[in-house]
Amino acid sequence: MQIDRRLISHFDWALFGLTLGVIFLGILTIYSATYSVTGEEVNLASKQFSWFVIGGLAMILTMTIDYHVIDRLAYPFYAGALGLLVLVLFVGSFGGGSQRWINLGVFTLQPSEPAKLATVLVLAKYLQYDEPAGGYRLRDLWWPALIVAPLMLLTLVQPDLGTAVVLFLVFMSVVLMGGLRLRSFSYLVAAGMIFLPVAWQFLKPYQQRRVLTFLNPDLDPLGAGYHIIQSKIAIGSGRLFGKGYLRGTQNQLDFLPAQHTDFVFSVFAEEWGFVGGLLLLALYFLLIAFSLRVVARAKDRFGSLLVFGMLSIVFWQVVINVAMVAGLLPVVGIPLPLVSYGGSSLVSMMTAIGLMMNVSMRRFMF
Amino acid sequence: MLPLSFRKEVDPHIRSRVHLLVMLVTVAFVSLIGRLFLLQVMHGDWYTYLSENNRIRIKKVPGARGMVFDRRGNLVVDNRPSFDLLFVAEDAAEPEVTLKHLAHVLGREEKDFVKLLEDNKTRPAFGEIVLGRDIDWRTVVAVETHQLDLPGVTLWIRPRRSYLANRAGAHLLGYIGEVNPRQLKAQRGKGYLMGDEIGQFGLEKNWEEYLRGRSGGQQVEVDALGRRVRILHAVEDAPGQNVYLTLDLDLQETAYQALEGKHGTIVALDVNSGAVLAMVSTPGFDPNVFARGVSAEEWRDLVRDPANPLNNQAIQGQYPPGSTFKIVLAIAALEEGVIQPETNLLCHGSLAVGNRTFRDWKKEGHGAVNLHKGIVESCDVYFYQLGQKLGVDRIARYARDLGLGQIGGIALDHEKPGLIPDSEWKQRRFGQPWFPGETPSIAIGQGYVTVTPLQMANLIATVANGGTLYRPWFVRKVESLDGRLIREYGPAAIRSLKLKENTLEMVRRALQDVVNTGSGTGGRARSELVKIAGKTGTAQVAEMRGAIVKSEHLPYALRDHAWFVAFAPAEKPEIAVAVLVEHGGHGGSAAAPLAKKVIEKYFLLTNEPTPLQPKLASLLGAPRAD
Numbered sequence: 001m002q003i004d005r006r007l008i009s010h011f012d013w014a015l016f017g018l019t020l021g022v023i024f025l026g027i028l029t030i031y032s033a034t035y036s037v038t039g040e041e042v043n044l045a046s047k048q049f050s051w052f053v054i055g056g057l058a059m060i061l062t063m064t065i066d067y068h069v070i071d072r073l074a075y076p077f078y079a080g081a082l083g084l085l086v087l088v089l090f091v092g093s094f095g096g097g098s099q100r101w102i103n104l105g106v107f108t109l110q111p112s113e114p115a116k117l118a119t120v121l122v123l124a125k126y127l128q129y130d131e132p133a134g135g136y137r138l139r140d141l142w143w144p145a146l147i148v149a150p151l152m153l154l155t156l157v158q159p160d161l162g163t164a165v166v167l168f169l170v171f172m173s174v175v176l177m178g179g180l181r182l183r184s185f186s187y188l189v190a191a192g193m194i195f196l197p198v199a200w201q202f203l204k205p206y207q208q209r210r211v212l213t214f215l216n217p218d219l220d221p222l223g224a225g226y227h228i229i230q231s232k233i234a235i236g237s238g239r240l241f242g243k244g245y246l247r248g249t250q251n252q253l254d255f256l257p258a259q260h261t262d263f264v265f266s267v268f269a270e271e272w273g274f275v276g277g278l279l280l281l282a283l284y285f286l287l288i289a290f291s292l293r294v295v296a297r298a299k300d301r302f303g304s305l306l307v308f309g310m311l312s313i314v315f316w317q318v319v320i321n322v323a324m325v326a327g328l329l330p331v332v333g334i335p336l337p338l339v340s341y342g343g344s345s346l347v348s349m350m351t352a353i354g355l356m357m358n359v360s361m362r363r364f365m366f
Numbered sequence: 367m368l369p370l371s372f373r374k375e376v377d378p379h380i381r382s383r384v385h386l387l388v389m390l391v392t393v394a395f396v397s398l399i400g401r402l403f404l405l406q407v408m409h410g411d412w413y414t415y416l417s418e419n420n421r422i423r424i425k426k427v428p429g430a431r432g433m434v435f436d437r438r439g440n441l442v443v444d445n446r447p448s449f450d451l452l453f454v455a456e457d458a459a460e461p462e463v464t465l466k467h468l469a470h471v472l473g474r475e476e477k478d479f480v481k482l483l484e485d486n487k488t489r490p491a492f493g494e495i496v497l498g499r500d501i502d503w504r505t506v507v508a509v510e511t512h513q514l515d516l517p518g519v520t521l522w523i524r525p526r527r528s529y530l531a532n533r534a535g536a537h538l539l540g541y542i543g544e545v546n547p548r549q550l551k552a553q554r555g556k557g558y559l560m561g562d563e564i565g566q567f568g569l570e571k572n573w574e575e576y577l578r579g580r581s582g583g584q585q586v587e588v589d590a591l592g593r594r595v596r597i598l599h600a601v602e603d604a605p606g607q608n609v610y611l612t613l614d615l616d617l618q619e620t621a622y623q624a625l626e627g628k629h630g631t632i633v634a635l636d637v638n639s640g641a642v643l644a645m646v647s648t649p650g651f652d653p654n655v656f657a658r659g660v661s662a663e664e665w666r667d668l669v670r671d672p673a674n675p676l677n678n679q680a681i682q683g684q685y686p687p688g689s690t691f692k693i694v695l696a697i698a699a700l701e702e703g704v705i706q707p708e709t710n711l712l713c714h715g716s717l718a719v720g721n722r723t724f725r726d727w728k729k730e731g732h733g734a735v736n737l738h739k740g741i742v743e744s745c746d747v748y749f750y751q752l753g754q755k756l757g758v759d760r761i762a763r764y765a766r767d768l769g770l771g772q773i774g775g776i777a778l779d780h781e782k783p784g785l786i787p788d789s790e791w792k793q794r795r796f797g798q799p800w801f802p803g804e805t806p807s808i809a810i811g812q813g814y815v816t817v818t819p820l821q822m823a824n825l826i827a828t829v830a831n832g833g834t835l836y837r838p839w840f841v842r843k844v845e846s847l848d849g850r851l852i853r854e855y856g857p858a859a860i861r862s863l864k865l866k867e868n869t870l871e872m873v874r875r876a877l878q879d880v881v882n883t884g885s886g887t888g889g890r891a892r893s894e895l896v897k898i899a900g901k902t903g904t905a906q907v908a909e910m911r912g913a914i915v916k917s918e919h920l921p922y923a924l925r926d927h928a929w930f931v932a933f934a935p936a937e938k939p940e941i942a943v944a945v946l947v948e949h950g951g952h953g954g955s956a957a958a959p960l961a962k963k964v965i966e967k968y969f970l971l972t973n974e975p976t977p978l979q980p981k982l983a984s985l986l987g988a989p990r991a992d
Contacts, residue, residue: 131379177380177383177387179379226459230420230590232405232413233413233416233417233420234417235402235405235406235413236405236406236409236410236412236413236414236416236417237410237413237414237416237417237418238406238410239406239407239410239411239413239414240406240407240410249417249418249420249421249587250417250420253420253421253587253588253589253590253595254589254590254591255417255420255421255589255590269402269406273406274402274403274406274407274410277399277402277406278399278402281395281398281399281402284395285391285392285395288391289388289391292384292387292388292391293384295380295384295387296380296381296384301380304380305380308380315391315394319394319395319398322398322401323398323401326398326401326402326405327401327405328401
């Protein structure tokens, strides 16, 4: 394959640099979160670094292939992701009360991560043509709704409420960006309000408890409210400049739950303080701002929607994760993109960034 | 447009939406940063406090109290390690599950533990719930083994007071208890804290300043499971000082055994110093119960018991002395010269004074009685007449000189003075003059006269040592842990009686014959081992007019108190003993054999080689060094 020199000259250094910066902070924090004074346990930072290398390869790969080729691969990719989600139902391994992983011997794969990418791919593919005058009505969207619904349902039954929520939010974001009429959107919101009590019934008792204790943490300070309280203590006690790297007591003494995955931000904020938290959030903000610039400048609607879909995955996960550990939202299992420990998440997020850069590089190519 | 452009190019809709999105994203991130600012900058100090509270526990380490040794170096009061089982609910993710697991490990009822959790709902955050105090060794091992499965459950080791004499030493040694609010106020500035132990009674109370250990403390860092990670800061605790008694533990136990099952008192003093060798009051109590923490129920039972087991009757019990009081009469009569020792007075079995007839205990009378015979046979009629000759005021003066009717000053609380009546007292108390018809009762230690067993022991010791009345004492010295002398105590004479040369000699000879001649009332105290001298007493509780009824045929509460006061060896006295058996009947049969037991034990012990000083290792809870 011949590489156009313009591709190199239009390489998006901003996205690339910001991504590396966030991943670097992530590996640093995972080292601290799985650091043990005795040094007996395997530190997960080196494993995350391996995933970073693999993710880098995936990123280069998705960057190099013209995204119009990816347009054609959207449905096969979707089929693959759907297939994995079905497979996990039967051969998935359990962890923390749910069945989310497929054990491949060397590593475990979490199919809900590629499912996020698949959702964006098929939506961008469907919505790439000019929107109808006045925008899409609900009945125009039956097809994308139909193909995304199985992904959401399959993650819900695992159960993985967090991923299902992210899929839903990404779906809504892309559809709105793609040109859903605002009036149709308000119908959808109204319908959602009505069905919320019904959906409540489908939540597992532990999920219901989490929502209730989020609304009132004092309901059960030793049970479900414990994680929220400990996480807020970790973040708050970091104060302005933090307790210092590897010195977070909430982290080192295991008061924090899931330190290296969902609550990794608390570890970071405890050890680096408000200044650190500000830096990390600023990196995310810039990442999103630069990718929004790519959305605006992309050469075609497919490119715009593809980048927008990917950035909405990043955006929603960052906002929900940070809001959750800071006690603004109920605890749902959503990783902090590019930072939380986990190969599937890191590789698929780096793939997403690769796609963004792909679109960015090709904005001047005709 | 170029060929590829069958795909639609980006339309202005998307461009315009991006501007809106930049704003929305900015709002979202500003909200998150605002939240971080609130948590970390505005409330940072509060969350820092919470995080320190999470990881740092203050552990008080109570300093071990000083040990107590008897006069031969035997350990009397010790500290042994004891384990409390504590639970900090905040350290367990699921407290109920942990408690149920613990119940399973210990083979106990789940609901007992879970109920404790309920009962302690209002405790402060990270406050400890006491699951068990002084738990047994099997439980300690079980908990240690399953420590990892029992987050929040900890064992706390602390020294616990152990009274090796058990009930025998209860009243003298006293007991400890948690400091109460009143004491906290009174002891302000001495560093007592709520929950500290403080001496509440007996030696433990009055030697508190020496025995008390200085508490130390630890700042301990714990992890989320409540496991101790490291000690951040520690203040060393310091053990209290050791107290050496004049008491003899073996003698004390002998005295206690002699009284077991009876209500009574035995006091043994060193004749030549007034040092207490034994002091027992029954029924007693077990001070170890107090060391573990007395329950409300146990306390109520102790306080409501009509036998007053908490009272030290040796200093708090006031009894009529009965015929033991005749010793006072004999001394007074000889000193005042109201009678010559060899003068015979006649005894027909009763004496009429005014319109009252006073009976002798021996119905047929003792015939011609001189002083010696009067004491040996305890002839009441002889002493009625001495009483008449002396008058109540002279009797009272000698009684008081011999330590009766006043507080003797032993370093124990609640000592009672007893009562020695005289005409002035009668006037003050009843507004009436003394009637001569009241004196005969006084002469045989009845009527208004009351004494404590300690006073009687001190009196007989004074007779034995030639007239020096010592203040009774029982602590020999206080030493620091490393053996440095902190304080030493010695005999203190209250007064030396200026008596005629042979007054006491005559009395002592008579007392010797009370025990060692066939006609004496104290024959039951006669010993093969050592020559004992003594005097019996049978104190009437209820006055029996008319027919003489044998004491054992009376209801228990009306039976006579049995007395025996003694010293030995008769020729060169070392030990003085007073025995009182409440409602025991005749002094000669109920009290004298007990005195003999104690005295014989004393001489058996004196002939034993003195054991070596017990090793200090016993501080760590090793078994008592015998």
